[in-house]
Amino acid sequence: MNRASRVLIVGGGLAGLAAALELQRNHVPFTLFEASDRLGGRLRTELLVGFRIDRGFQVLQTAYPEAQRQLDYAALRLSSFLPGALVRARGRFVEMSDPWRRPGGAIQTLFNGIGTLGDRWRLARLRSQLRRLPLETIYTSPDQSTEEFLLHTWGFSRDLVDRFFRPWFSGVFLESRLDTSARFFQFVFKMLAAGTAALPSAGMEAIPRQLADKLPPHSLRIQARVQAVEREGILLASGDRVAGKYIVLATEGGTAARLLVNANLPDMNATNLRPVRFQSTVNFTYAADQAPLRTKLLVLNGELSGPIAHLSIPSNIAPSYAPSGQALISVTAMTGSSLDAESLRGPVRTALREWFGRQVDNWRPLAQTWVAEAIPQQMPGEFHPADRQYRLGAGLFRCGDYLGTASINGALLSGREAATELVQELST
Numbered sequence: 001m002n003r004a005s006r007v008l009i010v011g012g013g014l015a016g017l018a019a020a021l022e023l024q025r026n027h028v029p030f031t032l033f034e035a036s037d038r039l040g041g042r043l044r045t046e047l048l049v050g051f052r053i054d055r056g057f058q059v060l061q062t063a064y065p066e067a068q069r070q071l072d073y074a075a076l077r078l079s080s081f082l083p084g085a086l087v088r089a090r091g092r093f094v095e096m097s098d099p100w101r102r103p104g105g106a107i108q109t110l111f112n113g114i115g116t117l118g119d120r121w122r123l124a125r126l127r128s129q130l131r132r133l134p135l136e137t138i139y140t141s142p143d144q145s146t147e148e149f150l151l152h153t154w155g156f157s158r159d160l161v162d163r164f165f166r167p168w169f170s171g172v173f174l175e176s177r178l179d180t181s182a183r184f185f186q187f188v189f190k191m192l193a194a195g196t197a198a199l200p201s202a203g204m205e206a207i208p209r210q211l212a213d214k215l216p217p218h219s220l221r222i223q224a225r226v227q228a229v230e231r232e233g234i235l236l237a238s239g240d241r242v243a244g245k246y247i248v249l250a251t252e253g254g255t256a257a258r259l260l261v262n263a264n265l266p267d268m269n270a271t272n273l274r275p276v277r278f279q280s281t282v283n284f285t286y287a288a289d290q291a292p293l294r295t296k297l298l299v300l301n302g303e304l305s306g307p308i309a310h311l312s313i314p315s316n317i318a319p320s321y322a323p324s325g326q327a328l329i330s331v332t333a334m335t336g337s338s339l340d341a342e343s344l345r346g347p348v349r350t351a352l353r354e355w356f357g358r359q360v361d362n363w364r365p366l367a368q369t370w371v372a373e374a375i376p377q378q379m380p381g382e383f384h385p386a387d388r389q390y391r392l393g394a395g396l397f398r399c400g401d402y403l404g405t406a407s408i409n410g411a412l413l414s415g416r417e418a419a420t421e422l423v424q425e426l427s428t
Contacts, residue, residue, distance in 0.1 A: 006030060007422065008234055008244035010226045010259065013041020014408060015399040016250030017211040018070060018415025019422075024215060026423045031242070032215075033234070035225035038205075039212045041411075042374070045203030048366055049287075050323035052203040056283045056371045057171065057312065057332040060207065061188075063195025064409035065135075066416070076206055079318035080196035082296040088355060089114055089163050089302035093293070096164055098193075114302065115160030122154055130190040138186045139386040146173070149182035163302035171300075171310040174279035174334055174374055181383035187405050197298070201320040207408070229259045229396075246426070248418055249398040252276050252373065256398050276402045278373040282341035284331040284348055286363040291316055291327035292356040306351040307333045307344050329363065341370040376402035385410070390418035397422050 007023055009016050012034030023030045038044070044055035060067060062078065083098035094114060130138070150156045150165055161178075170176040172188055200206040212220060225237040233243040249256040253276035291313045293299065299311040309332045315322035322328040331348055335341045345368065353360045385404040390397050399418035401410035 006244055007246040007248060008242060009033065009248045009250055010229075010234065011041070011250030011255075011400075012036075012039040012208075012212075012220065012222065013250060013400075014043065014208055014211070014411035015041075015401065015415035015418075016248070017208055017215070018412045019248050019250055019399055019419040020215055020219070020415075021070070021211060022416045022419035023423070026419075028423060028426065030219055031244075032220050033224040033226050033236070033242075034220070034222045035237075037223055039220065039222065040205050040208030042371070043204045043208050043408075045205035046367070047203075050326070051285070051287060051328050051366055052314070052321045053285050053328075053367050053369075054204045054314075054330075056281055056369055056374055057310070057330055058204045059197040059199060060204070060408060061191040061195055062198050063191045063193075064407065064412075066409045066412040070412050070416070071207065071210060075210060077201035078198040079201065080198040080296075081298055081312075081317055083192070083196060084297055085164070085168055085300050086293070086295050086297040087114060087163060087167070087300045087302040093299070095297070114163045115157050118155075119157050119160040122156055126154060126189070127193045130186055131193050133186075133190070135187065135190070136386055138190065139183055139384075141183060141186070143380045143383065144182050145177075145179050145380055146182050146185040147178035149185060150178070153182075162304055164300070167300035167302050167310060168298070170334065171298075171332055173378075174281045175377075176309070176334060179379060181378045181380045183383055183385070184378040184405060187385075188407075191409075199314060199318045199321070201318055203321070226259060228261075246395045246422060247397070248422065249392075249396075250400060250415060250418075251398075252278075252376070252400060253398075253402050256400075260392075277377045279375050279377055280335060280337075280370070280372050281374045282333050282335045282344060283367075283369045283371070284333070284345070285366040285369075286329045286331070287322070287366050288327045288329060288359070288363045289325070292329065292359060301351075306354075307347045308351050309333055311352075328366075335370070338370045338372070341368070375406040378406050388414060388417065390414070390421050391425075395425070 007028055007030040009019055009030055009032040012032055016032055020030055020032050046053045085096045086093050087096055150161050166178060173180040226234050227237045228235045229247060233241060235241050296316050301308045312330045314330055315328040333344050388403045392398055397418045399414040401407060403414050404410040
């Protein structure tokens with residue numbers, strides 16, 4: 001392949017890095033262009049006065065099949081949350097444990113006052129069924145909202161949905177109505193049942209760094225914003241043009257559409273391009289002299305009120321997230337704008353004080369992170385992960401988790417599969 005025929009990858013998030021790795025495995029030269037000052041996309045970790053602060057609440061689900069395929073878990077030095085959750089309900093914390101993996105908490109969970117005994121039986125059936133179902137079967141199952149799926153298809157009680165499923169999955173979906181596709185819910189629940197949520201010792205950004213370290217440094221260009229895609233390559237914001245016959249758009253769908261608006265490329269299927277709507281979130285992190293709880297469970301807000309969706313204590317999971325003798329507390333809330341996020345600062349403190357008392361007054365704010373484009377929305381009627389459609393035209397491909405499941409797994413899978421299709425086109 002001559003220089004003008006090399007592959008140009010636009011975007012250095014997980015999808016772009018996975019595409020680059022697949023091209024490298026097939027001995028296809030490429031150059032990757034990333035607009036920001038670092039690789040990793042939405043996976044970002046800041047080191048602040050000894051605390052590791054991930055960009056919003058993020059975890060790696062160890063059961064992700066594509067993550068297992070592409071990542072070296074041992075090198076990431078993962079530490080896992082305990083399976084289950086601690087739920088704040090009716091003024092106290094009660095445990096919802098996974099009795100299959102934590103049988104010691106089964107009795108406590110059975111009589112914790114959330115939901116009914118029938119709900120426990122339905123949970124067991126749902127878990128068993130989803131563990132057996134192949135992902136492709138889930139992806140093509142009849143679709144509806146998650147709330148409809150839980151209340152009507154499965155018959156869970158309103159109490160269990162509101163005090164357990166809603167706070168847990170509102171933190172995953174970043175919307176509290178549970179309007180998100182039941183297909184996506186089933187994917188997430190299957191992953192939760194089969195593995196654990198984990199944190200790398202160096203923070204979530206260690207995941208893209210591990211991928212990037214496998215690539216030749218000269219093929220990765222950061223702070224290289226792409227302005228437009230053209231017939232013979234790409235135009236950078238600097239004014240430079242880079243020739244390339246093959247292009248992979250590893251950006252969000254809206255960015256891909258913007259880059260292609262004046263491209264006038266032959267054989268381009270523009271009908272596949274559409275704006276991608278996102279859910280946003282705000283994450284508050286605090287430093288404390290001691291953790292308010294010793295738990296390694298995710299803490300859910302089952303009070304049916306207040307700004308908090310869920311809380312975690314990352315330093316309980318991975319001690320490397322905080323200096324010795326300190327604790328890192330992470331609080332997630334949903335919000336639609338940065339102004340709304342700012343207005344939540346006081347109410348979040350008030351809610352934390354109701355949960356943990358006056359010790360909260362001594363917590364030191366570390367960061368307030370509003371993430372406008374946290375995850376793509378995955379709504380019924382719009383969520384078709386079995387039909388990913390990577391090819392946009394001759395020599396033009398796209399990838400990103402918006403094409404499949406909004407997850408680390410979805411990003412990695414889309415990058416690898418898009419590059420595989422490109423390699424097949426090169427060979428014809």
